[in-house]
Amino acid sequence: MYTRWLKVSLLLFTVFVCPGQSKLEVRLDSVKNIAGEEETLALFKFRLLGKERLLNGTLTLLVDIDDNYEGAVEVYFFTNGEWVLTHIKRKKPGDFVANYLRKYYFPPNADTNLPYGGENCLKKGEYYFKKIAVPFDNWPMNVSRGLIRTDVSIRSLEGKKVGGYELNCIVTDKKS
Template identity: 45%
Template structure:
């Protein structure tokens, strides 16, 4: 995919006024696992799914300020015909862009009981220990390219091309019972 085409897709995905939402879907967190790091762990994700409702609980520890010397990679795959099929959209960004334009817009509204920074405090993401309790993900403002069914999203945090933390979450998007 050309850089121009990837940029257009990313803009449409990140700008909530340009693409339709998938608010007619509900989401269930199916699994969550840490990504194996290359050398040292700078970002620890001690999160787990609890109960029948699969609520996200736990902590994340940032051992460093996540500034622009780091990279954030997001890879998405959908489960089709018994195997994971990567989507043609791979997001490669910097922490400030990720925290403000992806986490802040699409995920943070679900973190009601948490000490994660908000607003202007999202960047840089300061070192420290953060918690999240009983997080039920909401699709109310998610972009429309997310496909109904099983989706695997990998969040990798890199420094100098080496993975220093991350996690993989599998979600199931299904029709909302109205």
């Protein structure tokens, strides 16, 4: 389940670009952990390392993330002085991780114990992420340039956040 959720987050970020050699330069600017609305069941402890801005940290699940939860992604583009929201369809966690997070954020060789997705449940426990370099070369070319904020959360079926993270990046065209 969690896998699907993570994939949805990544899919949102990449939905606007077709695959291919990237002419984009993307810099991860900041990452912030988001607490749950009533209770926090998914504890994201991420940070960015060094000038390469590598993603590092852990995800601790206090319960099994199963069909009672969904992965949700909201992408905000900073346009004309305001944040403009784009929603991505909510997905079951296994689908989210497999089709979004693993595809766009965590390459197959990433140092993580996060399952590849497809499972109906992301088991209670701790998942690590070590020095992950987000692969921007498969992001769509028509993604907006400028500041982008992605809020990735796990939600109950009632829509209440039980944990998540906010990832901010700056997208520009590569200099020749």
